[in-house]
Amino acid sequence: MADDKTNPGRFSPAGRADGPAARPPAPDAISCRATNPLSLQDNLSKVFLDERQAKATTATRLFRSGEIFAALAKVALPAFFASKRAKFTMWSAGCSSGEEVYSMAMIALNEFARAGRRPVMEAFGTDINPRRIAEARRGAYIRPSKDAFSRNCWLLLERYARVGQHQVAMGGELLASCRFSLFDMRTRPKKHTFFFIVCNHVLQYYDSAGQRHIIENLKAVLNPGGYLYLEGVTEACIAGAGLRKAGTVPNLFAVGPDGREAR
Numbered sequence: 104m105a106d107d108k109t110n111p112g113r114f115s116p117a118g119r120a121d122g123p124a125a126r127p128p129a130p131d132a133i134s135c136r137a138t139n140p141l142s143l144q145d146n147l148s149k150v151f152l153d154e155r156q157a158k159a160t161t162a163t164r165l166f167r168s169g170e171i172f173a174a175l176a177k178v179a180l181p182a183f184f185a186s187k188r189a190k191f192t193m194w195s196a197g198c199s200s201g202e203e204v205y206s207m208a209m210i211a212l213n214e215f216a217r218a219g220r221r222p223v224m225e226a227f228g229t230d231i232n233p234r235r236i237a238e239a240r241r242g243a244y245i246r247p248s249k250d251a252f253s254r255n256c257w258l259l260l261e262r263y264a265r266v267g268q269h270q271v272a273m274g275g276e277l278l279a280s281c282r283f284s285l286f287d288m289r290t291r292p293k294k295h296t297f298f299f300i301v302c303n304h305v306l307q308y309y310d311s312a313g314q315r316h317i318i319e320n321l322k323a324v325l326n327p328g329g330y331l332y333l334e335g336v337t338e339a340c341i342a343g344a345g346l347r348k349a350g351t352v353p354n355l356f357a358v359g360p361d362g363r364e365a366r
């Protein structure tokens with residue numbers, strides 16, 4: 104990478120001046136909780152599929168959660184690079200229209216480049232909302248305002264996407280490494296395993312039995328030595344699931360009592 108002007112550099116942890124978390128939330132960052140927590144038996148269609156409600160409950164945006172990207176760049180990817188694994192796989196469970204997945208992929212591609220490695224990686228996004236998954240597959244969004252981003256994030260966007268006057272379209276490298284499918288995370292996943300799993304702005308909608316059940320489903324497909332980023336979950340659920348805090352990034356967990364998981 105040439106000079107500092109074009110090099111996004113390493114992603115900064117949340118809270119630092121150049122990290123996205125240092126900025127006030129963008130106007131579309133609607134935070135909405137279900138009035139009553141959902142149980143495993145609830146029909147999710149009213150909350151997440153009814154378009155009047157889904158505007159709030161499926162809200163997302165590019166580079167929304169600085170903590171996730173710090174977890175990725177500072178903890179998960181260095182651990183992956185130190186391991187003997189061939190492919191870095193990540194999953195956003197409850198990805199809505201895909202911005203979180205593409206943002207994670209941009210951070211990861213940048214870290215692979217910084218490490219001088221060929222990017223052998225795949226990013227999966229799943230959701231129960233078919234409209235949002237269709238939007239995710241298209242990978243084109245209304246052009247966000249440059250002011251809503253840190254300098255590093257904007258540089259990543261310019262590098263890996265086509266930023267037009269009215270829209271931003273994900274570039275070929277992103278489209279090739281990101282996959283989306285309809286999937287209800289209350290179901291035990293079977294097909295793939297992952298080194299980094301994110302469940303962001305989702306678990307807060309569920310009661311504690313629902314949270315515990317979903318966390319077990321996510322844990323079941325976590326690679327040994329991998330990491331879970333879980334936002335909106337109670338401490339009791341974390342302790343009950345046998346998770347421990349990993350590093351200093353909030354909401355980042357690993358399985359097991361210490362840091363010596365098998366690689």
Ligand SMILES: C[S@@+](CC[C@H](N)C(=O)[O-])C[C@H]1O[C@@H](n2cnc3c(N)ncnc32)[C@H](O)[C@@H]1O
Binds near residue numbers: 230
């Ligand atoms: C507020 S959005 C969060 C989007 C993204 N993770 C973020 O933080 O920007 C919550 C998403 O979770 C999805 N969701 C809720 N329950 C789900 C379930 N059981 N399985 C899959 N997706 C689910 C909803 O459809 C919605 O798109």
